[in-house]
Every structure is written in structure tokens, then in C-alpha cells.
Amino acid sequence: xxxxxxxxxxxxxxxxxxxxxxxxxxxxxDLAYAYDTITFDDEGKPMDVWLCYDRLMAKLREASANxxxxxxxxxxxxxxxxxxxRKILAMQKKTxxxxxxxxxxxxxxxxxxxxxxxxxxxxTVCTVHESINWGPDPRNIIGKILLGYEPSVQGSIVDYFGGxxxxxxxxxxxxxxxxxxxxxxxxxxxxxxxxKNSSGIPAEVLNPTFEELNKYMxx
Numbered sequence: 001x002x003x004x005x006x007x008x009x010x011x012x013x014x015x016x017x018x019x020x021x022x023x024x025x026x027x028x029x030d031l032a033y034a035y036d037t038i039t040f041d042d043e044g045k046p047m048d049v050w051l052c053y054d055r056l057m058a059k060l061r062e063a064s065a066n067x068x069x070x071x072x073x074x075x076x077x078x079x080x081x082x083x084x085x086r087k088i089l090a091m092q093k094k095t096x097x098x099x100x101x102x103x104x105x106x107x108x109x110x111x112x113x114x115x116x117x118x119x120x121x122x123x124t125v126c127t128v129h130e131s132i133n134w135g136p137d138p139r140n141i142i143g144k145i146l147l148g149y150e151p152s153v154q155g156s157i158v159d160y161f162g163g164x165x166x167x168x169x170x171x172x173x174x175x176x177x178x179x180x181x182x183x184x185x186x187x188x189x190x191x192x193x194x195x196k197n198s199s200g201i202p203a204e205v206l207n208p209t210f211e212e213l214n215k216y217m218x219x
Contacts, residue, residue: 088108
């Protein structure tokens with residue numbers, strides 16, 4: 001995400017230091033992007049979590065009207081999941097979600113993904129952590145087998161998450177030869193991940209750069 005042109009990052013996780021350091025120091029890439037934190041206000045003061053969803057939506061509206069911004073990135077939707085839950089609990093004056101509360105949860109997420117992001121005259125990129133699903137191993141009564149990965153967002157909306165995006169990719173990192181970090185981008189659906197690829201990017205790309213991917217995306 002940090003390599004996309006004209007980028008404006010809405011940082012919900014406060015977790016970009018590692019990716020930025022890797023790209024600048026190990027990959028020797030120049031990065032230039034605008035940036036706002038969502039869990040801190042414009043004066044650098046911590047925000048109450050239940051107010052963060054509204055701040056995120058306000059910043060998206062500002063970005064939509066800014067002609068200098070070409071790409072909007074949200075990092076990450078897993079944290080936005082918590083923003084929405086806290087907002088609902090605060091409005092309902094509750095301490096935990098009830099079954100009926102997942103209806104407004106879904107509504108808030110659809111407002112973000114469809115009502116706001118899809119209407120923006122920008123390219124949009126969202127990151128999300130993943131949940132690992134395990135199941136019983138039929139050959140070992142005490143063992144488990146990996147069933148697959150899915151976006152770490154709660155509620156039934158995760159069952160059709162890919163429908164809100166043109167592409168869904170999975171990125172994983174590991175230590176390669178010479179003790180160097182390697183990142184593998186998987187762009188096509190597998191038996192473990194429900195992915196999407198609208199641009200014809202190869203199914204697997206090692207240490208991808210925007211320039212390499214944009215040969216296919218052409219944005």
C-alpha cells in the first residue's frame with residue numbers, strides 16, 4: 001500500500017513502522033504519502049475508541065474532495081471492526097454485543113465500504129488482518145488441520161467480504177536466504193484463501209513493487 005501514488009493513509013493500527021522501515025532500508029524505495037491517525041485527533045490527543053469510526057468517515061469525506069489525493073489507504077479494517085463495536089455499545093449504553101446489535105454493525109460497515117469507499121473518485125486500498133480457521137484432523141483425534149484463512153472482521157459480512165472489492169490479495173512474510181525478509185503476494189483464489197484478481201497479475205509475486213504490479217493494473 002505504501003508504494004501507491006498520491007497516497008493518503010488513514011492509520012487505525014499505528015503499525016506502519018515495520019513496513020516503512022523495510023521498504024526504505026532494505027528495499028531502498030522512496031516513499032511519499034500523506035498521513036492521518038484515527039486513534040489520535042488532529043492535535044495528537046488520544047481519541048475515545050467509540051468516536052474513531054466517525055473520525056474515519058470524516059477524514060474519508062475530506063480525502064474525497066482533495067484533488068491532490070489519488071489513492072486512499074485504510075490500515076486496517078480489523079481495527080475498524082473494533083471502532084464499530086465500541087460505537088454501537090456506547091450508543092446502546094451496553095458492555096457487550098447482543099444478537100440484534102449485529103444488524104447496525106453490518107449497516108455501519110456497509111456505509112464505509114459501499115456508501116463511502118465505492119463512491120470516492122480515488123483508488124482505495126484496505127488492509128485487514130486474517131483469522132486462521134482450524135478443524136479436527138480425521139487421522140489424529142487430538143490433532144488439528146488448517147482449514148483456511150479469512151479476513152479478521154466479525155459478523156456475517158465476512159462471508160461475502162470479497163464482493164466489496166475488485167481485488168483481494170494475501171501477503172505473508174518469512175525469512176529467506178541470507179536471513180533477509182521475503183514477502184509473498186498471492187493474488188488468486190486457493191483452497192485456503194478466497195482471493196480475487198481483476199488485473200491478470202501472476203498468482204504469486206515475491207517482494208512486489210508498485211511498478212511491477214502496475215504493469216497489469218495500469219492505474
